[in-house]
Amino acid sequence: MLNRRILRIKAFKELYSYAENPSMTLKEAEAELSRSCEATRDLYLYMMALIGPLTKEASDRIESRRNKFNPTEEERNPNMRFVQNGVAAALAADVDFVKLLSRKKLSWDQNDAFLRRLYETVSSREYFQEYMKSEKSGLREDVDLFVKIFEQELVDNEDLEVILEDMSIYWNDDLAYALTQCCRSLEAMAKGAPWEFPPLYQSDIIKKTNPAVESDLEFVTKLLRCAFAGYQRYFDMVAGAVPKWDKDRLFSTDVVLIIAGLAEAENFKTIPNKVTVNEYVEISKFYGTPKSRSFVNGLLDKLIKDNLSLSI
DSSP, X not given: OBOHHHHHHHHHHHHHHHHHOTTOOHHHHHHHHHHHHHHHHHHHHHHHTTHHHHXXXXXXXXXXXXXXXXXXXXXXXXXXXXXXXXXXXXXHHOHHHHHHHHHTTOXXXXXXXXXXXXXXXXXXXXXXXXXXHOSOOSHHHHHHHHHHHIIIIITTOHHXXXXXXHHXXXXXXXXXXXXXXXXXXXXXXXXXXXXXXXXXXXXXHHTTTOTTSOOHHHHHHHHHHHHHHTHHHHHHHHHHHSTTSOGGGGOSHHHHHHHHHHXXXXXXXXXXXXXXXXXXXXXXXXHSOTTHHHHHHHHHHHHHHHHSOOOO
């Protein structure tokens, strides 16, 4: 599930925590890294679990209208297409899915206000109206609907962000990635595959067809350990390259990203250095300033060439 981009981000965050709190031990950082990785998969599971409660919200509304004193013809005979969607039914019938939610205590029961607002928003959308009116029906169409909901209603949803922040400190930046994984699971279901809890690391998936693939767990663990072990040496490289800067100003996300990049370049010979530089430049776009991209790109490139005797 977790690819190397997000693993680099997680290693960078632990290294940044170390920069801010030098008393942090490697053992503590590794434990936090492990919890952070597992939390992303839990977030994926939690978002998949939204499908059932959102469907139930629609069902409850239909039943409420049916039970009115004098329901209209439409209220007595409502369009049941969404309520009877095959995705929610398949997940509800999946024993492993239900057991996982129970074991991890992941539930939307306390967020009924959010579910009401979300359903009101979704049911007002043109794509939802077209789904309800379409003559084509089946699991493929149900999946397409939920993919639209995940992509258009949940990313940058402020109400959802508040809920996730309250539930886990590890979920702050992982929503978009978790939703992408949800959509991949839905697409697999549309093709007839049963739901499967994805392996934690992407390499575990690839190993099924390519046993020789390098372990992502070993990659991120080694990256964090090497960055910790060489932190001061890498920091001195950065400080030496910008002598006019006050060293106290160098405790920034940009510097930590460069240190992580140096650790990767020096200790992972099979990864082209150009790839390493590009990866940390991309990460800097999300965790740095508008000037971070050029700073990380130029300085990391120079330090790899001048200090590590490596070519880009």
